[in-house]
Amino acid sequence: MLDSSFEMNALRKPHWGLLIAAVLAILAGLIIMPLAQVTAAPNSIAPGFGLRMDLTVGNNNPALLNAAQITRADWIAQSVQWKDIEAEPGDYNWAKLDAALLAARPYGFRIMLTVSGAPDWARPAGSSLNFDGPPADYSQFANFMSALTERYAGVVGAYEIWPEANLQSRWSTAEGVSPERYTELLKQASVAIRAADPMVIIVAGSLAPTGSSDGVTVIDDLTFYQRMYDAGAAHYFDVLGARVDGYNNPPGDTVEFSSVTTTTYKGHSSFYFRHYEAVREVMAANGDSASTLWLTSAGWASSSDQLPGMEYAADVSEEQQANCLAEAMAQAHSQEYIGAIFINNFNLATAKDAPPELAPYGLIRADWSARPAFIALAQLRQGDTLSALVPVTGPTHRKHILPNWRPRLRYDFHTEQP
Numbered sequence: 001m002l003d004s005s006f007e008m009n010a011l012r013k014p015h016w017g018l019l020i021a022a023v024l025a026i027l028a029g030l031i032i033m034p035l036a037q038v039t040a041a042p043n044s045i046a047p048g049f050g051l052r053m054d055l056t057v058g059n060n061n062p063a064l065l066n067a068a069q070i071t072r073a074d075w076i077a078q079s080v081q082w083k084d085i086e087a088e089p090g091d092y093n094w095a096k097l098d099a100a101l102l103a104a105r106p107y108g109f110r111i112m113l114t115v116s117g118a119p120d121w122a123r124p125a126g127s128s129l130n131f132d133g134p135p136a137d138y139s140q141f142a143n144f145m146s147a148l149t150e151r152y153a154g155v156v157g158a159y160e161i162w163p164e165a166n167l168q169s170r171w172s173t174a175e176g177v178s179p180e181r182y183t184e185l186l187k188q189a190s191v192a193i194r195a196a197d198p199m200v201i202i203v204a205g206s207l208a209p210t211g212s213s214d215g216v217t218v219i220d221d222l223t224f225y226q227r228m229y230d231a232g233a234a235h236y237f238d239v240l241g242a243r244v245d246g247y248n249n250p251p252g253d254t255v256e257f258s259s260v261t262t263t264t265y266k267g268h269s270s271f272y273f274r275h276y277e278a279v280r281e282v283m284a285a286n287g288d289s290a291s292t293l294w295l296t297s298a299g300w301a302s303s304s305d306q307l308p309g310m311e312y313a314a315d316v317s318e319e320q321q322a323n324c325l326a327e328a329m330a331q332a333h334s335q336e337y338i339g340a341i342f343i344n345n346f347n348l349a350t351a352k353d354a355p356p357e358l359a360p361y362g363l364i365r366a367d368w369s370a371r372p373a374f375i376a377l378a379q380l381r382q383g384d385t386l387s388a389l390v391p392v393t394g395p396t397h398r399k400h401i402l403p404n405w406r407p408r409l410r411y412d413f414h415t416e417q418p
Contacts, residue, residue, distance in 0.1 A: 047332050048340035049381065050075030050112065051363075052297060055100035057351045060368075064347055065107050067364070071374070072381040075157070076104060077112045077296065077342045082144050083119035089140075092147060101155055110157040112203070112342070114296070115145065116170065124173065131172035134162070134185055142188040149196035158201035160241055160296055161189050164208045166224040168217040176216035179227035183236070186228075190236035204233060206241030206296040209270035221270070222282055229286040239339055240288070241296040242279045247271045248315035251328040265312050273298065273328055280337060292339030295332065299344035300324045301360035302371075313360045322372035326380055343377070 051073045055061050068076065078100060086092055101111060122135035135141050149159070164170040165182040175181070182205075190202050207221035219227075225240070247265040249258070251273040258266060265271045269278045280293055301313035302321040316324070325343065332341045348354040349362035359366065363374040 047335075047338045048074040048110075049329070050077050050110075050340055050342035052077045052079075052342055052345040053347055054079065054351050054354065055103060056096040057353065060350075061100065061103040065104055065109075067370075067374070068109070068346065069107055070382070071378045074110060075112055075340060075342065076109045077114055077160070079114045079116075080148070081117035082115060082122075082141065083117045085148075086119055086144055087121075088119075089121060094151065101152065105155070111152075111155065112158040112160055112201075112296075113148070113152075113156050114160040114163055114205075115148070116162045116205075126174065128172050131169045133170075133172035134181070138185045138188045141185060142192040145189045146192040146196050149193045149200065153197040153200070156197075156200060158203055159189075159193055160203040161186050161205050161237075163205035163241065163243070163296065165205055166207045166210065166219045166221055170208075177219050177224075179219065179224045180231045182224075183228050183231040183233040186233055187236045201238045202236070203239050203241045203294055203296065204228070204237035206243040206294075208243060209245065209275050211268040211270035222278055225279060225282045226286070229282070229288070234286065234288050234291075237291075239292045239294045240279070240283060241294050242276050243297040244273050244275050244295055245271075245298075246273045246300040246324055246328075248312040249273070251324055251331050260315075262315050264315075273324075273331070276335075276338070283337075289337070293337050294339050295341040297344040298328060298341055299361040301357075303360040307357065307360065310357055310360065318372050322376035325373050326376045329377070329380060 049072070051068055051071065053064065053068065053076050055064065055076070055078055078097075080097065085094065085097065104111060117132045118135040118141065120129055122137070122140050123129065123133055124136040127133055145159070145161075149156070162170070162182065162185060166177055166179075168177060171177045171182065173181075186204060193200060193202055207224055209221050210218050211220060212218055213220040213223055221242075248260065248262045249265065249272050250260065253259055253272055254274055255267060255269055255272070269275045276293060276295055283289060283291060283293065300316050300321045301310060302316040302318050303310070303313040306314055329341065332338045343363065344361050345358055346363050349359035349364060349366045350368060363371055363377070365371060
């Protein structure tokens with residue numbers, strides 16, 4: 001059992017003061033692709049910076065956490081599958097999650113657990129077990145969230161509840177996807193979480209930006225968000241989660257403005273990082289401007305291979321991926337309503353059982369070497385924005401995360417010394 005008296009760090013660390021000015025000073029050299037104008041008041045409190053990671057596989061957590069520390073991350077987002085912990089009713093197997101959270105504890109990261117995936121025993125009769133889906137009885141999920149929250153009270157800082165519920169692959173039921181049923185699940189989970197740990201942050205699950213909707217297998221995320229509000233969801237979350245994917249479009253681009261020559265993945269806001277602005281408009285239209293928006297999964301995929309369904313990844317070089325993430329960080333800082341941004345993802349290229357489509361988004365490669373994106377983000381976070389990026393374009397220049405990186409407050413990327 002983890003010590004429930006664990007003291008979490010402050011929500012945001014005050015090391016962004018000089019960052020935005022430094023970022024703006026080097027964007028001309030750092031960003032390959034031109035910027036569109038983003039008009040917003042500067043964020044008076046810098047958004048939290050998080051990394052999506054998996055600390056439940058392998059035995060390399062110390063090295064992963066050391067590397068994450070180099071980026072000065074505030075948060076780590078860890079996915080939790082309910083079915084992996086409670087394979088049988090009332091029989092909890094906490095071992096892997098305990099080990100992951102205990103490993104992270106000395107580093108001072110705040111933890112967000114992203115929870116979904118009902119076990120087979122809880123699914124409605126006749127459910128297709130090839131896809132994730134909710135339980136037949138939502139109170140069973142609430143009971144699980146109560147047990148989870150009680151166990152990690154004071155250790156976990158936030159829970160994201162069932163992301164991408166607007167997709168059949170995540171919300172497979174006979175009735176199809178449903179904002180109203182998701183809201184009921186969120187309601188029951190929220191009541192259970194707040195009873196177990198009133199201080200924890202509840203994040204409404206971020207939705208997949210799709211731009212399409214048949215009302216059964218998929219619902220457009222903006223429509224889904226609106227119907228959540230109509231169903232009273234605002235009473236049951238602290239912050240709204242949103243997922244944004246840049247595809248082959250730089251962070252400043254929009255439906256009306258393109259700075260690249262590619263013609264695919266254009267014409268709808270769901271193809272752009274700035275899709276979060278459309279999500280914010282839904283929040284404002286429902287009188288929820290006081291709430292913050294968390295970008296719980298943001299990234300650009302880069303792959304030299306032509307991946308079916310992910311052809312856009314071949315349009316983005318590793319250097320462009322780094323530039324896009326650097327610009328996205330500066331843009332998030334300029335929006336006063338963005339409370340946190342989590343990068344998708346840190347180490348899933350190294351996880352054998354991770355979906356293969358996640359590897360092109362990674363900050364480190366399958367061989368544990370650092371991509372330019374890792375170095376660019378670490379330099380920005382450490383304030384080394386006036387130094388040139390270390391060339392890592394060829395295999396002879398790869399910097400390997402394992403096994404020789406150690407915890408340090410600062411890191412010189414040229415000498416590889418603290």
